[in-house]
Amino acid sequence: MTDLLKLTNVSRHFGGLKVLQDVSLSVQPGTISGLIGPNGAGKTTVFNLITGLLPPTTGDITLDGTSLVGRKPHQITRSGVARTFQNIRVFKEMTLLENVIVGMHRHLHYGVPGLVFALPKYRAAEKRARDRARELLSWMKLEHKADDLADNLSYGAQRRLEIARALATEPRLLLLDEPVAGMNSTEKTELMREIVNIRGRGYTIFMIEHDMRFVMGLCERISVLNFGKIIAEGGPEQIRNDPQVIEAYLGREDDEVSVTPGVAE
Amino acid sequence: MIDFLDNFWSVYSNLVLSLGTNALLALSIYLTLSCGMLAMANAAFMGIGAYTSSILTMNYGWPFPLAIAAGMAAPTLVAFVIGRPTLRLSGVYLAMATLAFGEVVRLCILRAENLTGGALGLNGIPQLTTWWHVLLAVVAVLFLLARLRRSKIGRAFEAIKEDETAAGLMGIDVNGHKMLAFALGAAIAGLAGVLDAHLTFFIGPQEFGFDRGVEILTMTILGGINSLFGPVIGALIITLLPELLRSFKDYRAVANGLILVLIVLFLPKGLWNPAWMRKVTGLAKRAAPSA
Numbered sequence: 012m013t014d015l016l017k018l019t020n021v022s023r024h025f026g027g028l029k030v031l032q033d034v035s036l037s038v039q040p041g042t043i044s045g046l047i048g049p050n051g052a053g054k055t056t057v058f059n060l061i062t063g064l065l066p067p068t069t070g071d072i073t074l075d076g077t078s079l080v081g082r083k084p085h086q087i088t089r090s091g092v093a094r095t096f097q098n099i100r101v102f103k104e105m106t107l108l109e110n111v112i113v114g115m116h117r118h119l120h121y122g123v124p125g126l127v128f129a130l131p132k133y134r135a136a137e138k139r140a141r142d143r144a145r146e147l148l149s150w151m152k153l154e155h156k157a158d159d160l161a162d163n164l165s166y167g168a169q170r171r172l173e174i175a176r177a178l179a180t181e182p183r184l185l186l187l188d189e190p191v192a193g194m195n196s197t198e199k200t201e202l203m204r205e206i207v208n209i210r211g212r213g214y215t216i217f218m219i220e221h222d223m224r225f226v227m228g229l230c231e232r233i234s235v236l237n238f239g240k241i242i243a244e245g246g247p248e249q250i251r252n253d254p255q256v257i258e259a260y261l262g263r264e265d266d267e268v269s270v271t272p273g274v275a276e
Numbered sequence: 277m278i279d280f281l282d283n284f285w286s287v288y289s290n291l292v293l294s295l296g297t298n299a300l301l302a303l304s305i306y307l308t309l310s311c312g313m314l315a316m317a318n319a320a321f322m323g324i325g326a327y328t329s330s331i332l333t334m335n336y337g338w339p340f341p342l343a344i345a346a347g348m349a350a351p352t353l354v355a356f357v358i359g360r361p362t363l364r365l366s367g368v369y370l371a372m373a374t375l376a377f378g379e380v381v382r383l384c385i386l387r388a389e390n391l392t393g394g395a396l397g398l399n400g401i402p403q404l405t406t407w408w409h410v411l412l413a414v415v416a417v418l419f420l421l422a423r424l425r426r427s428k429i430g431r432a433f434e435a436i437k438e439d440e441t442a443a444g445l446m447g448i449d450v451n452g453h454k455m456l457a458f459a460l461g462a463a464i465a466g467l468a469g470v471l472d473a474h475l476t477f478f479i480g481p482q483e484f485g486f487d488r489g490v491e492i493l494t495m496t497i498l499g500g501i502n503s504l505f506g507p508v509i510g511a512l513i514i515t516l517l518p519e520l521l522r523s524f525k526d527y528r529a530v531a532n533g534l535i536l537v538l539i540v541l542f543l544p545k546g547l548w549n550p551a552w553m554r555k556v557t558g559l560a561k562r563a564a565p566s567a
Binding site for chain 2: 062064083084085088089093094096100101102103104105109112113114115116117119121126127128129133137176179180
């Protein structure tokens with residue numbers, strides 16, 4: 012099977028700071044893949060490079076064999092990559108419906124005359140967009156709040172809205188940056204089910220997540236990033252038992268602070 | 277009754293028509309503000325439109341419709357040229373760059389004496405603007421902007437205003453839309469300039485300087501940018517205020533500055549705020565936004 016997304020020897024330096032070094036990884040179409048690693052390992056930087064917010068210092072990023080390097084974010088979105096953000100970035104002063112319709116920007120074709128004179132073509136396209144937006148909101152169980160302002164949503168609901176909005180761009184690859192951060196366990200379980208459903212509809216998903224139960228339960232392939240380098244790659248079982256991963260997360264045994272007896276007793 | 281109206285019109289026609297041109301100016305800066313840009317070049321665009329069209333009608337005898345088209349095209353072209361480097365800037369830096377551009381335009385007008393009459397201005401511009409030109413212009417611009425608001429372009433502007441990065445990742449060409457707002461605003465400001473110049477016989481470089489720029493901004497901020505009514509109401513108040521407070525006319529610029537400060541402090545969303553009105557009238561369907 013060919014890779015949908017492929018990073019080849021990607022590095023990113025900020026001045027002398029090497030945030031990513033020689034990162035290579037790939038995402039197969041139709042799968043749910045994960046990128047994990049301790050805080051500050053460079054995970055979000057990987058997403059920023061893929062979506063064109065930052066250029067890689069060296070290396071190549073390809074989607075379906077076409078290089079994404081040097082393209083602007085909106086061009087990369089149009090070629091089929093969508094993402095959510097770790098620090099939620101919904102359009103707070105718009106309704107949920109409007110948020111999702113913004114994502115359909117490039118799929119609305121009605122030219123300037125159609126727009127100015129509200130021609131049937133314009134009205135049909137706008138109606139299709141509204142119907143589709145309601146459908147996407149219903150996937151994320153938000154359709155009953157379609158006309159509320161995004162600012163009034165709970166934290167977890169804003170995260171789900173971001174996913175609906177990202178899906179509106181009709182991506183081939185959906186990047187989720189810590190989708191369950193700040194959610195309670197009920198919300199996490201629900202979102203897990205919804206993400207499986209999204210994959211079932213033919214989308215490929217690549218996520219960054221800290222919640223191990225969530226990642227291990229969803230992802231077929233996991234890459235582990237530590238200090239800007241990929242230290243392990245494989246299925247959940249393999250990752251769980253990888254000594255390097257355990258070391259990255261829990262520290263080496265001789266690093267462990269031995270409890271000094273007799274203090275604070 | 278007819279006599280009264282005749283009298284009223286002969287005394288106040290200029291005031292009523294400048295209500296219209298000021299509304300156009302307020303709407304021109306509304307466009308860039310609705311895209312999240314504080315661009316202060318609209319007075320200069322107005323000047324470019326006014327001078328271009330006046331020179332064409334006075335010196336070359338161009339018919340008015342063609343002069344209007346030229347007076348709108350010239351500032352639009354200039355907007356494309358200066359927009360490329362300046363629209364990369366944001367916030368106060370964009371305001372500074374566009375203010376500097378306005379000064380450059382004013383000084384160019386001042387120096388090009390052969391063409392523009394320099395500091396003496398242009399005298400004896402044919403009075404070609406009639407009430408229906410102004411009315412038609414305001415209605416056409418309002419119609420166009422209302423349609424834009426309800427389309428993907430209006431949504432893209434709002435998305436850019438709220439979060440540029442997120443808007444780009446929704447597939448919106450951020451720079452392209454900013455340029456569209458800037459250039460369309462320049463065309464509308466140019467139109468206001470053409471109509472104003474052919475109403476008042478005379479134009480001079482000082483009319484299109486910093487004071488005018490602040491006045492345009494004050495109108496729009498006062499009215500608010502949540503709806504198209506905002507800029508129009510702002511223009512109405514700022515135009516009528518000096519008439520009502522005629523005895524204080526030396527302090528006009530002070531009043532404008534004071535209004536700007538008070539509005540920003542106490543009514544940051546402007547006078548015409550749909551959400552606030554819904555709340556007051558008890559028709560609030562959406563829950564009140566959390567603080």
